[in-house]
Every structure is written in structure tokens, then in C-alpha cells.
Amino acid sequence: MSGNTFGTLFRVTSFGESHGPAIGCVVDGCPPGLPLAAADIQAALDRRKPGTSRHVTQRREPDTVEILSGVFEERTTGAPVALLIRNRDQRSRDYNDIADTFRPGHADYTWWQKYGIRDYRGGGRASARETAVRVAAGAIARKWLAERFGVGIRGCVAQIGEVAVPFGSWDEVGRNPFFVSNAALLPRLETYLDELRREGDSIGARLSIVASGVPVGWGEPVFDRLDADIACAMMGINAVKGVEIGAGFASVSQRGSVHGDELTREGFLSNNAGGVLGGVSSGQDIVVSLAVKPAASIRIARRSINRAGDAVTVGTEGRHDPCVGIRAVPVAEAMLALVLIDHALRHRAQCGDVQTATPKIAGSVDGRRGA
């Protein structure tokens, strides 16, 4: 099937193109009785909204969300919640230049060969604009996870290009346009990105996402492990090329006597596992790291071919993010929320009657170490 539905029980079906009339989604399987208003979703959308600083695309979209169904007297009814976001700023400029050519590093070539037709305007369905929908759906998931289980999800940019950002504080993340946790790096990042923009180039980024308060027991081995579904969700975000859980690639050179997190009645003594053991949540923070590649739409001219297969050079003018990783933070947080609520529901479906006498030990890791 064309894979535009995410989740098994909490299901998000996404639609829409960058320059079509609208984008949106249907959220099916939301537990009934959850207090929900458009404002709850709008707040999340505003965090990833374009045009908020000179360091992201200058496209002006209000991203106003309308709830079309599934909510009655400001509570969810258990019926599908449809969300609609009208596209407003479809710049009228001519796209014919890119209609016929394929940008290196972009979906242009592969989608064209797969479907034999493509809406090239602004990248069409392949545009990062589609991720607004995930943020909107994720907002519903986050609200339920917070109210029902006290789960909190936070993310930040941990590295942009060569510039690694030592973790500062979660509070700082919301105060700057780069979603970084450490204000000391801001001047350097400003210069770095201004430079890139001048050069008409783009750069990658590393993101760190942490979920706190996840109870032990979520995840469905052997295939639908919590970490496997998280990896799927993260790698399914535009431009992501790598995913780590906990120690990730560092575990390659770790010894078992170091990697394995020791258990005490007071909690785990470390979190190399990143909150997932045997594909099931441990009660510790879920710690995810991802690599976002540099955007393919850059001004610098590069070699490519056109539909006829002839050699051409392609440079993309227009309103693009020099570092798409920045606005990917709310998207990655949302995807993690979607995975978690889905597994919360799956777990109680099969194991709703399970109880053990064994104490549920506290996770010992704070967000800081997680990041």
C-alpha cells in the first residue's frame, strides 16, 4: 500500500502537498474523553512554523489548524479526528525549471521513476511541509500521554555541521531559533548559518529526543519492539539518515560489563540502553539521537539529468532551510509521541490484566544525561 498511515492502534493518515489546497490528517483510535481544542494543536504547530527567523525558510504560512471531526464539546469522542491546514503562501513563481530536472540528493528522480507523474511545485508530497501534519497529530498523542501517564517529551539540536552543542538546559531550547540547549553557542551558530546562506549551501544536524515518565512494559517483540518502531518513525522523517537509541554506535566499542545498566531498588545506575531493553521500555528515559542530512535544495549549481536523461546543471533558488534539521525537532518529538501512544494502547490490549509483585524501579537518568 502507499504508506501514508502511521501506527497500529493510534493511526495517523496523512495527506497533502506543499502547493495543493491543503494538508492534513485523520487520527483514528484516539481514546475518548480527552479534552481537546484547536488551540492545543496550534501551539505545537507554531513551534515548527516556517518564517520565524532568517535561519529557516521564509515561506509565510499561518498553519492554522481546523478540527473537522471526532471532538464534541471539546472532548474526543473516540471517532476519527480529522485535522485540516489550508496552504496559503503558494508563491506563484514558475516551477517549470525544476519540473523537468532532478535535484541531486532529492526525491525528484526516484519519485518520478516510481509514479511516472509528480507534483513538482515546491516538492509536492515530498516537501517537508508534510511534516506539519505529524506535529499536529503528535500534539494529540502528547496530550494524552501527559495526562494519562505523565509522559513528557523534549528534543533539541545537539550538533549543526561541525558545531557540537554541549547540553545546557531544556529551558534554553525554546528561547532560540536553533532549538539548542546552550545559549553560549548562539553567536557561533548565527555566523555559521549566515555564512551558509550566503554561499547558497546547506548543512546537516544531529538531534536528541528524550521521553520521560514512560512506564516499564511498552513494546511488542519480536518485531514491533519499541526501539524498532522508534527507528522506523525517525528514519521516516524527511532527510534523516541515522538513528541511535541510548549509547547507539558508541556501544560498538563498549564491553558488556560497561554497557549493561545495573539495577538497584532505587533505580538503574546508567542508561546505555536508552530506556529500552529487549524491545520493551524499562521505565528509564527513552533517549533517541538522529542524523539529519543537509537539504538538497541549494543555490549552488550541481550536475544532474533531466527527464529526457540529458545532462543539466541544477541550482535551486527560492525559500529553503539552510539546515532542515532545526525545524525537525518538533517533528521528531511528535513522531516519538505517536510511537509511544500506539504502544501504550497495544500494551494494555494484550497485557491489561498483568500485575507483578516486583517493584517498578525508578529510572535514574535525567534529560540532561539523556541529551
Next chain:
Amino acid sequence: MSGNTFGTLFRVTSFGESHGPAIGCVVDGCPPGLPLAAADIQAALDRRKPGTSRHVTQRREPDTVEILSGVFEERTTGAPVALLIRNRDQRSRDYNDIADTFRPGHADYTWWQKYGIRDYRGGGRASARETAVRVAAGAIARKWLAERFGVGIRGCVAQIGEVAVPFGSWDEVGRNPFFVSNAALLPRLETYLDELRREGDSIGARLSIVASGVPVGWGEPVFDRLDADIACAMMGINAVKGVEIGAGFASVSQRGSVHGDELTREGFLSNNAGGVLGGVSSGQDIVVSLAVKPAASIRIARRSINRAGDAVTVGTEGRHDPCVGIRAVPVAEAMLALVLIDHALRHRAQCGDVQTATPKIAGSVDGRRGA
């Protein structure tokens, strides 16, 4: 649902515990008419079979596979293919010591809290023994992919602990017990692992898996992207903590003008994408890298708790792999095959009628660079 089925159209449902009567799977959705005999599957199983060298678990299992259904006169009929592998070497020793305690870094604690009951014998369902089933199912997928599309899948161990292995040749991989491509490193690895075994410790590994000959067009955006499903499949293998496609985390510090693989009529000029663009295969090699953590079952005693929540120390005697990453190579190859055949079928379901006049450009990257 309990997640023991993998795939959407080519579906593998796995069952079995380490010390139960048998392990096996049902493969549903296999195209009819594929020549298939038990020997085809047995060859694959023998590659990951335990007890083949002193560097892997000494458990002796013939891993003899029986085809129970779906094959008639040595060709698949389109009906489900059930595969059965009887467990033979269930060492009779007493497991009561681990029955009551939780190994650091192992599924013991999380599965116990999730299910309220567990088959602790040899790890039960959480044992790496379950992965034999994936190799068996993958053998069917690989055969069809090879015969129908000429797809070839190869993998090797690229790093064990601190020992990185520069790529040598694919031919070498089959000749040594470490699945490495470079014979020059063998003496060092032997010493390294003998040392570890003496110390009763374990170590992680990095694997590289490459699929060649995959045509352009496989993958189902926006959620079921080829790379997303590969990430899910790889992170779903026991002990995997990280997954990269193509440049992976290296893309964090790459510029767009470097990362984006240029296209020419003769082929792509690089493969930072790892063969996937916009979630759809490009025709280049699919290049996957994964991090495998060190095994949790080690002799070195570590702190933990028991079912009652009391502090204990746990050290695991018995027949364990000092580096589980080694035998994970055939498993990862198999999982990649399962993802690819599933997407081959999904693609032709929706896009079976698509044709374009645009030439399908050759992938330019050889397995070597991929690895």
C-alpha cells in the same frame, strides 16, 4: 498486537523459544512458482549456526529445517510456507539461578514486568536463537529477489570493539569465523576475543550490509519509506542500538553541495544516500550500517535485583557469544531481504502499470565503497 509478524505483503510470523520444543515461522504471501527446497534454506541457516568456532556460543544445534507447507513438487504454490526447526541441545542444567534475577542489559526485567510470566530457560523468546527463523525466511526472500530482479545481498563485520576492519574483499567474508572482509585482521581479532572470553566479558560490533541490483522505485512514502522499514528491521534485531543508511551520522557535518549525489546518464557519482532518496530506492546499492551492543550474558558479576526487588549480583555461566554481532551478519542480511521483497510486491501492487521515458541510470557504487 504482540508483534511477531514482519511485513505487509510478504509476511513472516515467527514463533518459538530457546528451550521449547521448536522454533519456526510461517511465510505468507510468497509469489507462486518459485523453485524451493529445504536445502536452499538450510544453506542459509548453516551460516549462522552456533558452535562453528570457539568464538561463538558452543551450543550444538543442527538447525535442521523442515518445510511443512506451501511447496508442491519443489515450487511454491502461493500458500503459506511453514518452516519448522526442532530444538535439540537444550542443556539440562538448572536455570533456577537466573529464573529469579534480572541480568543487567537484558530483557529479563522488562519482559517480566510486561507479561508477568517468562520462560527464563536460555532467555526463552528473547534469545538470539529466535533469529534463526529470520534467516530461514530471509532465504526464501533472497532467492526470489535474486531470480526475479538479480538482487544480491552481502554483509560483513566492519568493527569489533576498538578493532576497525578496513574493507578487503567480499570473498574473504565467508572464509573466517568473524565475517570480516580482511584477513590481515584475523590474528588480532582472535587474540582480542580469546582475551574477552577469558575475562568473561563481551563486546559490541559494527556491521555493514549492502544490497545490489535493487531497481529504482521501491519504498512507500511518507511513512513506509524503504529506509524507514530497513531501520525498523535492523533495530528489531536483538542487541542492535543504531542504524545508518549511506552516509548516516557523517551527513551531520556534510554540506548539501557534498552530500547530494550528482546524477549523470552513466550513473550517480557518489552514494551518500545509501541507495534511498525520498524513501524510495534509487537503483544504487542499498548501504546499511548497524551497531550491535555487547551481549548481556557475561560471567563478570554485576549488581541487579531479583523478583522480590532485593539487591543481588548476577554473573552468567554457560555458552554465550562474546560478540553477538558476529552471528548477526546473516540475520541482518535476511532482514534486509525481507524488507526488499515486501516493497517489491507493494510497489507493483500500486505502480505495476507505471512506465517512464526517462532512462534508469546505473548505480555507480560497488559493494566495496558501500562497505
Next chain:
Amino acid sequence: MSGNTFGTLFRVTSFGESHGPAIGCVVDGCPPGLPLAAADIQAALDRRKPGTSRHVTQRREPDTVEILSGVFEERTTGAPVALLIRNRDQRSRDYNDIADTFRPGHADYTWWQKYGIRDYRGGGRASARETAVRVAAGAIARKWLAERFGVGIRGCVAQIGEVAVPFGSWDEVGRNPFFVSNAALLPRLETYLDELRREGDSIGARLSIVASGVPVGWGEPVFDRLDADIACAMMGINAVKGVEIGAGFASVSQRGSVHGDELTREGFLSNNAGGVLGGVSSGQDIVVSLAVKPAASIRIARRSINRAGDAVTVGTEGRHDPCVGIRAVPVAEAMLALVLIDHALRHRAQCGDVQTATPKIAGSVDGRRGA
């Protein structure tokens, strides 16, 4: 999951309530390149539109459909096609009377107990209004089935209450407000329904739906048989209480020597199978019959309880169909189309390479016998 998605590969996700802002759906998995305009869908919607005669609900809804995505330059792109229908005529009258009570024969009681909250306005999500969405999605499926395979789908009302309608001609069906094939019965049906309306009562109906031109081979045994999925689709329409394929319940008293349709090179000699053998289409007409119960919303007062569990009497004023079966014809046709396109795609996914030397024998049955 809340079950608002229909289909495996051609997937329709429905949303919306009777008196909310809008109803609609997302159609995912549509093959790319299909010519499609809003007008194609509008024509289908107009057939089931309310208020077209005094014999159906007098609610006035233009049912104007907007295509929000998945179509570019009037052809499908393979991306999800989102369809939106705004609700216009939400009568402002007070619903508080039914907010608190449960209509006999209606979803009121069961949905309230399941979800603990309900949008009672006009039946909310349980309203037959939701079926407009199925008709819209079905229009896309029908267009592809017709253009790709020459499949045609027709339906009619075969019985209303005690009045059985001998099959006349398909042409007649479109000419009268009852979707019957035989004009001779019209005067009697007019009187019959006027009578019912005066009495404030409702009545059931039997529908006959026929698909012609379906090639041999569609259906996925052993569980996802074509007839099983048709039964699911039909029983999933509001108010349907029975489904038959081919001879249906008449086969109970048939002998094997009568029931089994003989094969000749020129075609089958009968169609007791209703076009499905062993869960797979035979090439004959797919013949489906269904029973639609009388509507629960009637003026006649009946005994029930309210939310507090106290005894009440309930009579429903307002704009209701005395025979909901009438407008169910386009809905049933649409659902059959959705099942067929889904199986067309599923079949070519697994069996796209299958060829036999055996001639595909012609179906011998005309629509008339089908009905």
C-alpha cells in the same frame, strides 16, 4: 484500532459526523496516472444525495466534494487523495430530547456505553450521512476498475417490505426514486411508502448488487477471500443485517449436483456461486444480495430508557428515511468497488507474474439473472 480504515492496499480512511463541520476521507494507495476530477466523484454523490424525492430524508445537502490532494493536472499522483464534503444543512433545532435517551434499534445505547461520550446531533458518527464518503471513495475505485479492467458495477432495490420487485431492466433503475428495475411496481411503492410515512413507521429492503467483467483470480484465501471481504463490506454498511453471495441461503436446500456451476469452454452454465469459488473470483458476475433493516428513527413512540436507566418512551420527529435501503444502493455499489480494487492490487502484488495456458472461460451470466 478504531476501525475507520477500509482496505489493505487501496485504503479508505473515513471521518466526520452528521452535524459537524464536514465529512470526508483519505484514499491511500490509488494507482498513479488515473484521470480524476471532482466532477467524476460529484456524479456518484448526487445519486445518493438526500432530499431528491419525498420518499427520502428531506435534509438539503449539496454534498459538494473538494479534492484536497493526490491529484495533479487532473491525474492521480499515487499520493493520498483527500476528499472533503462540508455539512451545510445542520438543522438548528434542539436535540436535547434525544441527547439523553436511546432509540430502540439504534446505536445510541451501545455507542454511549462503549465511548462514554457521544455526539448525539443527528446521530453523529453513526448517521447514514457518513456513507456519502464511501460513495465518493468508491467513485475513484469504480473509475479505475472500469478503465483498467472494464469492470462495471450496478445495483438495485429488489424488495421493499412485502413488495418484491421482479427484475425489469438496469436502465429503469436510474429513472425512479426507489432504485428499482421495474416501472410496473412504482405506483404500488409510492402508495406503500406514503402510507408508512403517514404512520410514522419505517420498513426494510433487499438490495441486489452485481459486478460484471471481474477477471478470474481476485481473492486471498484462506481468510481474506473475495466473498468474505464483500460480506464484511456489506455488513459494515449501516442497517445491513444479512449478506448473500450467489444462491446464498437458497443453497441450503440445493443438491451438489444442482448447485455446482458446470464449466464449458464457452463459459459457466449457471452462477449459483455468484462469481466466487474458493474465495477467488471466477470471471462470472459477482452477485451480492443484502438485507437492510428498517430505520430506527421513527415517529411512533416506543419504550426505552434514558442515561440514568429510567424508563422513557421515544419517538423521533425530524427528517428521516422511511426506507434507508433505498439510498443504500449507491453505497453498496461503492463498497463492492472498494473491495474489488483492493483485491485487484493484492492479486497483482503476489501473482503478477502468473500465466496459465488454460483459457479463461467466459462468464455466462447477465445482470438480469444476477439480480
Next chain:
Amino acid sequence: MSGNTFGTLFRVTSFGESHGPAIGCVVDGCPPGLPLAAADIQAALDRRKPGTSRHVTQRREPDTVEILSGVFEERTTGAPVALLIRNRDQRSRDYNDIADTFRPGHADYTWWQKYGIRDYRGGGRASARETAVRVAAGAIARKWLAERFGVGIRGCVAQIGEVAVPFGSWDEVGRNPFFVSNAALLPRLETYLDELRREGDSIGARLSIVASGVPVGWGEPVFDRLDADIACAMMGINAVKGVEIGAGFASVSQRGSVHGDELTREGFLSNNAGGVLGGVSSGQDIVVSLAVKPAASIRIARRSINRAGDAVTVGTEGRHDPCVGIRAVPVAEAMLALVLIDHALRHRAQCGDVQTATPKIAGSVDGRRGA
């Protein structure tokens, strides 16, 4: 996908052919902690076992089931439960006569055209033998439904050919080879079936299946309604051509003022709904009726074609059921159990926190009226 998996959360994946080495299934998603032994399943299998009277096939199969996984110390662990039944009595006679021809009313022709290969021995995968697996899986579902919710499922043959059987008592059903509830009809049925066997013909049957104790609230509108999934499950049983819920086709001529079951605090006053309103269980008995066609394998010679398309006559010697409907009773009971447990789990996944102050009114209908 090839549709050999049934269910969304409680998933049964079936495999095996009539004359292959074995049949069986994997049951995934079973709640952990359920007491389960092979004997629990064996008892159910013995009810549908062939060769128990002269009125069913004389094939001798012990149908001994082996539990391969998912059970530890006689309780389910939450891991997949694999069940294996070896085929014993594969009569060695030559099948070449039917290998090349297509039985009227049988899957022979359609499966051959679909797959291009078929295991013709004893019907291969299309054989009713496959249904033993459903009974085995259903036994697990029934045990959980009974222990967790007190749900009971019973079925009987209500009509064989022209012989309708007025409901007698459920106790009688287990005492005769026809699964009928009324001993008075036994002599007539014996004669009737002996006659058919002499003539080498077969006959259809009508079955009635009733589930008691199902709580209000199971079912997932708008598509995955409880009745829709029941219809799918029943129509998915070999040879079933019609399904009714409650009043079924009788509702066509019912008035709304008669059909709608009135509610009182003491319970519903009738059960025309058959225990399902708006696709959700009402707390009344779930009442299902189904039509089973006469078996296609009969001795009487009939016209058909062979693989080359040439005209032939086909008569089937061998061990066949003159009325396959008889042994379908335990199969239909099992399928109903599979639908119910799946919806029990789906319901608590989404609505596990729902509570209402409205009393859950008693179902007023006993099994007798149900049948």
C-alpha cells in the same frame, strides 16, 4: 497479501495442505497467564474430527495437536502460540484424474488460474481440512473469553436440505452426529443422508451460532463493526454462501416499530438486532445464522473442462462429506470466538478507561430464541 492471517490483535496465521506433512497455525497476541494445555485444544478438535460417523468423511485423522511455543508451565506467556497437527491418513491413491480437471463448484479452476500451480491432492490448501486449525485456535480464544468474561459460544445445525430442525435443546446437540438440537428429527436425517450418499450427491445446510455473555461495547465502527467482522469470519469458512445477524433477511419485511428492540431496565424485550447495534455489541446474545452450500466433491458425473480447456466429465470418488455443513458447526463457533476475543482486546485498547453511570441492561434473550 495472501490472506492467511485472521484478526487485528489476536492474530491467527494458518498454514498447511490436506495431504502435506502437517497443518497448523501461530496464534499471536494471546494475553499472558492463561492456563493452557494441549488437552484444552484437543477436546475442541475431537468435535470436528472426521470419521466419527458414516455421515461424514471416512478419512481417519487423530488430529493430535502439539503446542510448540508460547506456553510455559501450562500458562501462556504472551509469546506466539504455535500449534502443529501432523497429517496421518494421506490415502496413497492416484490423484492424477483430478490433477488435470476442475470440479464444478470447487476452487480448482479459480485457484489454478490465480496461482498457476496447485497442490491438487485432496484439495490441497482449499480442503476443509484447513478448518481444523481454526478450531484449535478458537479453543484458546474460547477459554480466555469464558474465564475473563464468562462468554459462552454454542452452535447447531438448524436445517439440512429441505429438513428444517425446530430448536430442541443445546444438550442434545452434543449427542448426535448431525449437531442438531432436536432428537425427534434424527431418524429422518439418517435416512435423508443415507439416501444422498447412495446417490453420490451432497446437500447444503443452515447453521445457527450463538454467543452469550458478551458485554456491551465490543466492535469498532464504522468499518470494523462487530457484525461486519463476524460476517467476514463466517463467509470466510469454506462453502458458506450467506450470513445473517439476528433477524437477518427477515428484517426486509419488518417495520421499524417491530424490528427495533425495546429497552427496559430489566433488559431488551426482543433481539432482532442479534446482539449488535451500530456495529457494537449490546449485551444481548450474538445470534448468527449461515448458509453452507452442498459440497462440490460428488460422485455424480458433471460437465467441466480440463487444463487444456477441453470438455470433460468429472465425478469424484473417495471420502467426502455428503453435508459439509455438519462439521462446520465447531468451525463457525471457533471463528466467532476469534472475532470476539479480537474485539475484546481492541475495545480495551482504545476505551479501557471508559465508565458510564448508565446501568448495563441485561440481555433478555436465551440461546433457544437465538437459535
